[in-house]
Amino acid sequence: MSEALITARNLVKKFGELTAVAGIDVEVRRGEAFGFLGPNGAGKSSTMRMIGCVSPVTSGELRLFGMDPATDGPRIRGRIGVVPQMDTLDTELTVEENLHIYGRFFDIPRAECRRRTKELLAFAQLSERATSVVDNLSGGMKRRLSIARSLINNPELLLLDEPTTGLDPQARHVLWDRLYRLKQDGVTLVLTTHYMDEAEQLCDRLVVMDQGRIVAEGSPRSLIEQHSTREVLELRFPAGRNEEHGPQVEGLGERHEVLPDRILVYARDGEEALAAAHARGLQPESALVRRSSLEDVFLHLTGRTLVD
Numbered sequence: 001m002s003e004a005l006i007t008a009r010n011l012v013k014k015f016g017e018l019t020a021v022a023g024i025d026v027e028v029r030r031g032e033a034f035g036f037l038g039p040n041g042a043g044k045s046s047t048m049r050m051i052g053c054v055s056p057v058t059s060g061e062l063r064l065f066g067m068d069p070a071t072d073g074p075r076i077r078g079r080i081g082v083v084p085q086m087d088t089l090d091t092e093l094t095v096e097e098n099l100h101i102y103g104r105f106f107d108i109p110r111a112e113c114r115r116r117t118k119e120l121l122a123f124a125q126l127s128e129r130a131t132s133v134v135d136n137l138s139g140g141m142k143r144r145l146s147i148a149r150s151l152i153n154n155p156e157l158l159l160l161d162e163p164t165t166g167l168d169p170q171a172r173h174v175l176w177d178r179l180y181r182l183k184q185d186g187v188t189l190v191l192t193t194h195y196m197d198e199a200e201q202l203c204d205r206l207v208v209m210d211q212g213r214i215v216a217e218g219s220p221r222s223l224i225e226q227h228s229t230r231e232v233l234e235l236r237f238p239a240g241r242n243e244e245h246g247p248q249v250e251g252l253g254e255r256h257e258v259l260p261d262r263i264l265v266y267a268r269d270g271e272e273a274l275a276a277a278h279a280r281g282l283q284p285e286s287a288l289v290r291r292s293s294l295e296d297v298f299l300h301l302t303g304r305t306l307v308d
Contacts (some may be wrong), residue, residue, distance in 0.1 A: 140171030
């Protein structure tokens with residue numbers, strides 16, 4: 001068992017009368033990629049800010065590297081890297097200037113800053129844009145630069161808040177590759193994300209949060225096995241007619257959901273469930289059998305209602 005870099009016990013964060021984090025227990029081990037999933041307002045960002053030593057703990061216990069953020073915040077921050085949800089780059093400076101200046105915040109000697117900058121730009125595939133003004137970069141390049149900047153102090157722990165939000169699929173996959181390489185090099189990753197495929201690709205373990213509490217924890221595969229079925233059958237009927245067909249799919253699988261645009265049947269064997277549906281005389285406009293995903297687990301645990 002690897003040592004725990006982050007340990008939280010009954011962790012609570014309140015803002016006046018609002019309880020953002022309602023007593024959670026978390027342990028992140030050295031070298032793993034750990035994820036926080038949850039709808040808006042679930043408490044993910046509040047938890048990340050406490051772990052990043054920029055928001056005080058209301059109650060409970062939080063330790064990073066065995067230290068207390070309340071008394072050892074500067075020492076902890078010197079050993080972590082942070083990629084915030086919104087890029088905070090100096091857009092009027094060049095790519096390499098952003099890294100040089102950020103490195104000086106950690107009192108890294110100028111010569112060492114230049115050496116690390118060269119290495120990090122190669123890692124982020126930005127060497128050819130070293131002298132470009134940041135404002136002229138694409139969104140994917142800016143995100144890679146943010147990650148490179150967060151690594152200037154050689155952190156043992158990297159915190160990433162929704163690292164690929166707003167990026168196109170190609171840019172997301174490039175970032176996934178960079179993050180996977182970091183993990184291979186021994187950097188511990190803690191991230192929040194709204195992309196279920198991203199969580200499945202990157203996370204060894206994750207927790208699902210809802211209303212400030214942890215409602216599930218485990219590896220992506222174990223969560224799917226615990227909270228969903230092997231396959232899902234999606235049936236689409238003419239608009240406005242899903243409700244009337246709901247009773248007819250009863251018993252085709254372990255459970256079913258009637259949505260505005262389709263009916264989902266959760267079953268061990270989707271093709272078998274589809275054959276049974278046809279045997280009952282059901283004639284959907286389209287039918288799709290797919291593997292169950294982390295998104296199915298997420299929506300089952302947190303609901304489908306929009307949270308503002």
